[in-house]
Amino acid sequence: MAERVTALAAGHFPSLELHFHPHCYLAAGHFAGSDADRAAAFLEIANDAAFDALWFGRGGYGSGRIAERVLPQLGAAARSKTYLGYSDAGVLLAGLYARGFPGIVHGPMPADINRTGGEGAVLRALAYLASRSPDVLEPSLRPSDKVAAFNLMTFSQLIGTPLQPDLAGHVLMLEEVSEYMYRIDRSLFHVTSNPAIRRVAGIRLGRCSAIPANDPDFGRTEVEVVRHWCEASGIPYLGRADIGHDVDNKIVPFGAFQTA
């Protein structure tokens, strides 16, 4: 996977130099290395001014296990870096944004190359890293908007913790994958019941894919569900967002939108 992504980058964006940290090849049960190994790797890259960006390799649960130990150890070099990823990486994206880091970005990761058509997703991320190409941004982004994007369940599981960023005035984009519709409903109940989240400018719903069948059927679509919770909480529902656990997942730089 690393070789394919490196070859893709070399062919399309020769100005980019990719470095895959050795921890990416570790395995410790569920995780790519022990918590200590993964925390050390994160800090090594984040705190090294020789790297312009830290690109999360893949999702899957694990960021929450290192967040509290790594965030207080980030220095000046870490603050000026771009952090790109989505899904479970959203835990660290949230914590970094909560600490005022300016370069937080929701978008494809190297592991997306394993999807059918995944080269397009990886090229989109590479184009953002190489040139901040406006062509790869989520199309609803407007220069006047502040925005943030998360996987819904990942975001729900950091509500009420120090990792929750202040998203007052932000457009909040949420996508989901492989969750029952009743759980999508429950997580939106949770997220929209948080008083600070009620100060967002509005919610846009990304794609909710691979929803398992339930018996009885929940009887509501994901749009009906998000409309229900937006109405109940007084949060404007702003329509769909072009993000999701798929190859069409677009780039969402957190905060105020900046053109190249």
Place this chain on the structure above:
Amino acid sequence: MAERVTALAAGHFPSLELHFHPHCYLAAGHFAGSDADRAAAFLEIANDAAFDALWFGRGGYGSGRIAERVLPQLGAAARSKTYLGYSDAGVLLAGLYARGFPGIVHGPMPADINRTGGEGAVLRALAYLASRSPDVLEPSLRPSDKVAAFNLMTFSQLIGTPLQPDLAGHVLMLEEVSEYMYRIDRSLFHVTSNPAIRRVAGIRLGRCSAIPANDPDFGRTEVEVVRHWCEASGIPYLGRADIGHDVDNKIVPFGAFQTA
């Protein structure tokens, strides 16, 4: 089910008079009636001084959809009532306890009669309702302890909302069912990362049952997982609690322990 529970009560506790609200027999997709029907039924029983207790009929997702609309409409008769249930009903138990209601109780529900050996669970709840029998209480309870008990995921999904009660100084008991071990880990990350939860006296772990197999295996038991998060958060781990989604589920009255 209602007939079996009613017959059981009549045979063992003739002083109890059970009333199954007609909404229990409604169905609206996933739910036992529309949100409006369920909210109206809850308020009708809760606000009626002729009833000593409100016994939740069963779990399954749905309490969160009515919590914000019913809690502000509860009067004096509601405050002096016993509320008994667990699982998803924990959303309302939490919200009621957050508002200072004194009679909040985690324990078996009528639907438990459908489990093999379920009559024992239902009889335990009936014994509590009839006489506050100390024999049916969770055995670690001590007169000096304040305590609360929840399903872990249900509790996680109300962290950071107005439904989250102040559990400072409480023993917090958490049980889980049908969740992957990585999700148990993630929910414990979430719950123990909340600053207010870090003021609990300690956590006791109830049974974690029907954990789906994962590939690769998570490589940690639920006790190892809760010990990890207690250590990381500075919360004392106090051992196991005799609660769970099963027929052995014991009674946990919230707050300071009171003998009959």
